[in-house]
Amino acid sequence: MNATYKDVKSDILSKITSGHWQPGSLIPNEIELAETYGCARATVNRAMRELADDGLIERRRKAGTRVRASPIRQARFDIPLVRREIEDKGAEYRYSLASRSIETAPDWLRTRLQLGQGADALHLVCMHYADGDPFQHEDRWINLEVLPQARDADFSQVGPNEWLVSTIPFSTAEISFSATLADRALAEYLACDTGAPLFTVERATWFEGDANTFVRLTYRPGHRMTTRY
Amino acid sequence: MNATYKDVKSDILSKITSGHWQPGSLIPNEIELAETYGCARATVNRAMRELADDGLIERRRKAGTRVRASPIRQARFDIPLVRREIEDKGAEYRYSLASRSIETAPDWLRTRLQLGQGADALHLVCMHYADGDPFQHEDRWINLEVLPQARDADFSQVGPNEWLVSTIPFSTAEISFSATLADRALAEYLACDTGAPLFTVERATWFEGDANTFVRLTYRPGHRMTTRY
DNA sequence: GAGTGGTCTAGACCACGTT
DNA sequence: ACGTGGTCTAGACCACTCT
Numbered sequence: 001m002n003a004t005y006k007d008v009k010s011d012i013l014s015k016i017t018s019g020h021w022q023p024g025s026l027i028p029n030e031i032e033l034a035e036t037y038g039c040a041r042a043t044v045n046r047a048m049r050e051l052a053d054d055g056l057i058e059r060r061r062k063a064g065t066r067v068r069a070s071p072i073r074q075a076r077f078d079i080p081l082v083r084r085e086i087e088d089k090g091a092e093y094r095y096s097l098a099s100r101s102i103e104t105a106p107d108w109l110r111t112r113l114q115l116g117q118g119a120d121a122l123h124l125v126c127m128h129y130a131d132g133d134p135f136q137h138e139d140r141w142i143n144l145e146v147l148p149q150a151r152d153a154d155f156s157q158v159g160p161n162e163w164l165v166s167t168i169p170f171s172t173a174e175i176s177f178s179a180t181l182a183d184r185a186l187a188e189y190l191a192c193d194t195g196a197p198l199f200t201v202e203r204a205t206w207f208e209g210d211a212n213t214f215v216r217l218t219y220r221p222g223h224r225m226t227t228r229y
Numbered sequence: 230m231n232a233t234y235k236d237v238k239s240d241i242l243s244k245i246t247s248g249h250w251q252p253g254s255l256i257p258n259e260i261e262l263a264e265t266y267g268c269a270r271a272t273v274n275r276a277m278r279e280l281a282d283d284g285l286i287e288r289r290r291k292a293g294t295r296v297r298a299s300p301i302r303q304a305r306f307d308i309p310l311v312r313r314e315i316e317d318k319g320a321e322y323r324y325s326l327a328s329r330s331i332e333t334a335p336d337w338l339r340t341r342l343q344l345g346q347g348a349d350a351l352h353l354v355c356m357h358y359a360d361g362d363p364f365q366h367e368d369r370w371i372n373l374e375v376l377p378q379a380r381d382a383d384f385s386q387v388g389p390n391e392w393l394v395s396t397i398p399f400s401t402a403e404i405s406f407s408a409t410l411a412d413r414a415l416a417e418y419l420a421c422d423t424g425a426p427l428f429t430v431e432r433a434t435w436f437e438g439d440a441n442t443f444v445r446l447t448y449r450p451g452h453r454m455t456t457r458y
Numbered sequence: 459g460a461g462t463g464g465t466c467t468a469g470a471c472c473a474c475g476t477t
Numbered sequence: 478a479c480g481t482g483g484t485c486t487a488g489a490c491c492a493c494t495c496t
């Protein structure tokens with residue numbers, strides 16, 4: 001009696017994980033569950049909605065609620081600023097700007113960001129250090145048509161990431177992970193051997209339909225991105 | 230008037246993304262918002278709760294609700310079965326078992342899974358193909374103390390992943406991504422050059438406190454994992 | 459048509475944390 | 478102490494979709 005939505009959720013969850021309710025099987029409807037747990041239907045509804053969001057059950061009007069046959073496993077990763085990533089490990093963060101130039105966007109970038117022909121872009125290469133050791137190499141392009149103020153921004157002290165976050169805090173992004181080989185330039189930046197396998201993150205972000213930046217982040221050898229679910 | 234929680238959510242969202250409500254600023258409380266939108270407080274509450282879940286706002290009792298200064302960026306990845314990953318691309322899936330043996334768990338595995346000394350583990354090496362081309366190499370260890378039935382399972386037709394999902398459908402996991410170099414064996418399995426950079430996923434899963442499996446999945450060169458947020 | 463989940467309401471009480 | 482969000486309730490109506 002007087003069950004909270006958390007009580008209901010965890011009880012149903014345990015019925016599922018224990019195998020008491022088999023994958024694919026039908027779960028009692030909300031009214032029955034409300035009676036079972038002695039609570040309001042809205043309380044059951046919230047518990048069930050969260051379980052559905054977590055990918056454990058599948059709900060359809062009229063057809064009812066079923067335990068997912070093969071649960072949708074999803075992992076969530078926090079995408080922190082490099083500075084935080086480093087400082088959270090208790091290391092000292094240092095940033096440096098390696099190069100800065102204004103270029104007409106190369107073809108691959110125009111394709112990636114859907115830019116017009118001859119569009120100007122600010123090209124930055126930066127390094128992020130943890131306790132003095134190379135941690136991450138950043139190769140960034142900023143769309144000057146959308147962000148003309150980047151032309152006058154000073155990136156020698158503050159990284160473009162932090163500048164961007166304060167300039168356009170909310171945007172949609174496409175992010176992708178892959179493995180790349182250290183070429184000679186990268187090897188020098190990251191103080192590793194040429195040919196080392198490097199974990200790489202690429203991110204393109206948009207704000208209200210316009211692409212504003214593309215960045216390729218390459219981590220020092222051995223870097224791992226970890227999460228639990 | 231008669232606003233739904235989706236109306237409220239998207240209106241608040243646009244006030245944030247447009248910069249109308251600056252990062253760090255205080256949002257009106259639920260009662261005021263309910264009056265503004267002409268709906269019940271519960272409706273506003275649901276909208277705000279979802280925005281908080283999405284990492285856009287920060288809520289604290291008594292202190293009120295604020296736009297996050299630096300939004301928590303989080304990406305969600307679906308972790309599909311390889312079979313689905315391949316079939317969803319419209320390619321034909323093929324599986325093969327390369328080796329199967331029962332071994333005492335090596336030290337690194339015992340550490341990773343917190344196994345006792347001399348624990349037996351089933352060691353499987355498998356390949357997953359897309360349209361006949363190598364797609365993913367799977368190096369898996371299954372804890373036989375927890376899953377003794379794996380000893381008699383036939384992994385020649387069905388991959389261990391699918392077997393595990395149907396055997397212990399729900400478990401917690403630790404997953405990590407990295408880049409590794411193709412050694413000679415991997416290069417042969419994946420039909421690539423030795424020294425190629427390979428995207429690698431490692432996953433350890435637990436069920437009710439007991440580790441049941443550890444797997445290292447290595448993708449063919451050039452593989453990317455992509456998502457939007 | 460009918461059963462199920464999806465959502466809204468008006469009100470209530472509680473839990474937390476700031477002041 | 479008090480203001481805010483967190484949650485619950487009992488009831489209502491609606492939207493979807495299966496039969």
